[in-house]
Amino acid sequence: MADRQNDAAARIKAAAKEGDWTQPRAMAIPKEGYFELEKGRYGPIFPKTPANYGFTIIAKIKPGREEAVRAHGMTLQTAVDGKPDCLETLKLHYLRWQVFPIEGALYFMYQGIIDTDFDKYTEDAVMIFTSLGVDTVFTNLEGFPEDWKTNPEAFIKFVREHHHPSFVEYGEYPFVSAVEIKKALRIKQSLSEMLDSMQ
Amino acid sequence: MLEFDDIQHMLLTRAPAITGRYEFLSFGTPAQGRAWLRRVLPIVQSAAAATASVDSEKRWVSVAFTWNGLRAVGVDEGSLASFPAEFREGMVARARMLGDTGANHPDNWVGGLASPDLHAIAILFARSEEERGRCVKEHDAFLAETHGVKVLSSLDLEATPPFDHAHDHFGYRDRLTQPEIEGTGVEPSPGSGAPLKAGEFILGYDDELGPVHGLPKPDVLSRNGSFMAYRRLQEHVGAFRDFLRQNAATPDEQELLAAKLMGRWRSGAPLVLAPDRDDPALAADRQRNNNFDYGKMDPLGYAIPLGAHIRRMNPRDTAANINRRRMLRRGATYGPPLADASPEDGRERGVAAFVLCASLIRQFEFAQNVWINDKDFHELGNERDPIIGTQDGTFEFKIPKRPIRRKITGLPAFTTVRGGAYFFLPGLRALRWISELGL
Ligand code: HEM
Numbered sequence: 234m235a236d237r238q239n240d241a242a243a244r245i246k247a248a249a250k251e252g253d254w255t256q257p258r259a260m261a262i263p264k265e266g267y268f269e270l271e272k273g274r275y276g277p278i279f280p281k282t283p284a285n286y287g288f289t290i291i292a293k294i295k296p297g298r299e300e301a302v303r304a305h306g307m308t309l310q311t312a313v314d315g316k317p318d319c320l321e322t323l324k325l326h327y328l329r330w331q332v333f334p335i336e337g338a339l340y341f342m343y344q345g346i347i348d349t350d351f352d353k354y355t356e357d358a359v360m361i362f363t364s365l366g367v368d369t370v371f372t373n374l375e376g377f378p379e380d381w382k383t384n385p386e387a388f389i390k391f392v393r394e395h396h397h398p399s400f401v402e403y404g405e406y407p408f409v410s411a412v413e414i415k416k417a418l419r420i421k422q423s424l425s426e427m428l429d430s431m432q
Numbered sequence: 433m434l435e436f437d438d439i440q441h442m443l444l445t446r447a448p449a450i451t452g453r454y455e456f457l458s459f460g461t462p463a464q465g466r467a468w469l470r471r472v473l474p475i476v477q478s479a480a481a482a483t484a485s486v487d488s489e490k491r492w493v494s495v496a497f498t499w500n501g502l503r504a505v506g507v508d509e510g511s512l513a514s515f516p517a518e519f520r521e522g523m524v525a526r527a528r529m530l531g532d533t534g535a536n537h538p539d540n541w542v543g544g545l546a547s548p549d550l551h552a553i554a555i556l557f558a559r560s561e562e563e564r565g566r567c568v569k570e571h572d573a574f575l576a577e578t579h580g581v582k583v584l585s586s587l588d589l590e591a592t593p594p595f596d597h598a599h600d601h602f603g604y605r606d607r608l609t610q611p612e613i614e615g616t617g618v619e620p621s622p623g624s625g626a627p628l629k630a631g632e633f634i635l636g637y638d639d640e641l642g643p644v645h646g647l648p649k650p651d652v653l654s655r656n657g658s659f660m661a662y663r664r665l666q667e668h669v670g671a672f673r674d675f676l677r678q679n680a681a682t683p684d685e686q687e688l689l690a691a692k693l694m695g696r697w698r699s700g701a702p703l704v705l706a707p708d709r710d711d712p713a714l715a716a717d718r719q720r721n722n723n724f725d726y727g728k729m730d731p732l733g734y735a736i737p738l739g740a741h742i743r744r745m746n747p748r749d750t751a752a753n754i755n756r757r758r759m760l761r762r763g764a765t766y767g768p769p770l771a772d773a774s775p776e777d778g779r780e781r782g783v784a785a786f787v788l789c790a791s792l793i794r795q796f797e798f799a800q801n802v803w804i805n806d807k808d809f810h811e812l813g814n815e816r817d818p819i820i821g822t823q824d825g826t827f828e829f830k831i832p833k834r835p836i837r838r839k840i841t842g843l844p845a846f847t848t849v850r851g852g853a854y855f856f857l858p859g860l861r862a863l864r865w866i867s868e869l870g871l
Contacts, residue, residue: 252813272529274518274797322752353802356794360753384645412811 242268249281249408258283259403266398273352276393283404285326287346290395294332294339298373302332302341305370312365319365322357324348326411341374348410355392359385434615434630434637438656438859440494441482442555442762443634443788444616446607447492449557451564452589452764454784455571458549460580462506462870465551468581469495469505469867471574472554478860490563494555495863496660496855498522501551506869507653514649515856518793519659522548523852530797531805531822536849543585545664545851550584553662553855557589557764564588587664587784589764597700597716600765601667601781602690602819602846605700608721609746611758623723625748625755632790633760634658639790640755648856653866656859661787661796664766664851665820670776672846679840692831693818695740702742703735725749733832738810741819744803747810759795760788782847792854820847 245260260282262268271278279286294302309328312319326346333340345351351358362368363382371377371391378387436444459465475493477485482492497505499520503512518526524538524546532538538546554571558564575581592599598607612620613634614627631639635647636655648654676686687710691697697706700715704724714720727749730736736743747754767781789795802809804817807827816822818829823845831838858866 272526274529274793274801349806349808353798353806356756356798357753360756380645383642385641386646410808410811 239268245283246280249283252408254406254409256407257403257405258407259401261401262399264400273350275352275355275389278350278352279398281350281408282399282402283407284399284402285346285348285404285408285410286350287344287399287402288351288392289397289399290341290343290392291397292341292371292374292376292395294341295373295375299332299339301373302370305367306330308370309365309367312367320361322361323354324411341370348412355389356385359388434613434634435656435859436480436483437478438861439479439634440656440658440857440859441477441479441492442494442557442786443658443760443857444479444613445482445486446762447482447489447557448486449492449559449589449764450591450595451559451561452555452557453564453568453586454556454589455554455586456543456545456550456584457501457552457554458544458547458582458584459501459504459551460582462504464578464580465501465505466867466869468575468578469863471578473860473863473867476860476863490559491567492557493567494857495552496555496857497552498550498853498855500548502856502866504551505866507866511649511653514647516646516648516659516791516793518797519854519856523661523854526797530800531816532849532852533822534824535845536822538852541849541851543587543664543851545585545662545853547584550853553853587766589766589784590768592765592769599698600783601669601767601769602672603698604690604694604696605698605715607761608696608700608715609742610760621718621722622720623725628755628758632755632758632795633788635790644790653858653862655862657862658788658790658857659792659796660855660857661789661792662785662851662853662855663787663849664782664784665847666780666782666850668776668844668846668848669770669781671844675844675846692737693740693829695736695742703740704730707735734834737829737831739812739815739818739829741817744809744817745799747803750810757795757798758789759799762786762788780850782850786855788857818843818846 242260245258248256248258262280262282265277266279267277268280324347326348329344331342333342359368368381371381377391378384381388441447459468472493472495476495477492482489499512499515499522512520523530527533527538544550556564556567558567575583592601597605599605609624612618612624612627613630615630620627629639630637631644635657638644676689680686680689687698691703696702697710697715699710699712700721701711702721702724705711705720706714725748726736726743746758751757763783763785765782766784768779770777770781787796804821807814807816809815812830814828815830816827821827823843825842825844827843828839828841829843831840
């Protein structure tokens, strides 16, 4: 069983290396979140899956802070409206933020799908959040280090400790980076402009 | 205010040396290690002393310790535990993340550098070969008297001729760029950005984010110190020249290809400012040789390819958070030069470099992990640093060009890591404090 799982994983990894996006793929992931332990600068590296790299951070919201957390939706919107490329360094596809209850307490969930191992740009992410003001959403979460503003390492530690790796990920067009997608769309756009101008 | 009289000279100054030697040391008992340190302490110069005596001085000495070395001289466990994890683990334990795999793996390192017995390094820069000889003899004599201090290995440094400017065995001019530090009074050259806060390189000062938390304890040990990644990189000069010949038809085209790999002509002239033809006068002019950026002047890499060494190692305006990623570089070349017309002679030659920074994990390790070895850096797909990346013949190098780019596949390794270590370079007061432990 374990062997079969490893074989399948090896095949998917080979497809990832080739960047073969033509076939939709799903990848089951061991409980640890990775197949073999490979250490990045701050901890284990989570593998590239058909849904690329990503993270899921779940943390309990301090009592009475729901509105403060939700208010950060507008903060992020305003920041990106004002400076559309402000998150560019993070190599993102999508971000999703949720609030939901479990047994009377409220939890915050933050998911991102990205094109690079999160560990690589961790400090940059912290810096960018700080400069956009969305970092303060975390101050509404339990266990968040008090001295986060001047102690980026503590911020990084918090993120690592609250990350819950996926046990399966699926990609309809696996392994494709956001930059490649934008390039393809640009070509399509130019092509249709060209065709229009030939009418 | 920077404490110039406490900071070791090599953090802030560059000695006008053409030779030198590194000695890698192992201590028996803590008392023996400290006895050695007390003997060398008087000749370890501060930045202030080295600056004052630069014209008359013939040799410059620095001393630094590994984490095992700090324990070996008797630093207490509480203090040892207060050092950052990556320094405690050491370069060998971090090898895979750093890209030190295959031929670069610590199993293949020389000189005992991968050994936990490596405790300290004594760094000598000397103005002449004669002076080096004298210093080595003196050190040998005193090691003969100091029991229990073993030289695991040593490495002689040799500048490569011509001596009028610093360059490596591939022939590239070096020492053109470095971050300048606020408070040293040195004006950055045009294009190099504002001076950086001292805390980016020296412990005990504010860094670019403000006051720094979690410095190693006690304060007297960490203050004015710095972390130092040592890299002994063998340069395969024969393979490098073969590569240029195989991939470019004429000598001029070979020069251009060499320039594309680095981002500067071998003279040092940056391709952004001299895209088609070398310009040695530009190279030598400090007012001009850094006065360029990438985002506005060369966004697509038509002058300096996105994967060229200097564009990776300092993406300038095209990276976020760049002031938190800068590094000071020190060191020298070693081994005999390979004459232009000579075939590879199989002798080891290369660069024995130190990267100095306040945080190995945020500065040096980030550079290794992302800028040097991330094959997707700048969306390049399948590239690593062409000069120092971990190359195994499966990566490529792309040279943007109109109408279509040139892609060189199967890039060979031009360098191999032959050793490395993480050191802590304490201030002079800290060295004295260590030397007096247990007294
Ligand atoms: C065989 C090894 C190496 C060779 C031959 C080499 C060569 C060079 C040369 C010729 C330059 C341009 C001159 C200058 O800007 O001062 C340069 C720049 C630079 N190198 Fe290297 N280097 C080597 C290893 C390293 C290592 C190990 C690091 C750090 C991990 C590094 C980091 C840098 C940085 C930060 C710059 C400055 C880029 C800029 O600010 O524009 N290099 N290198």
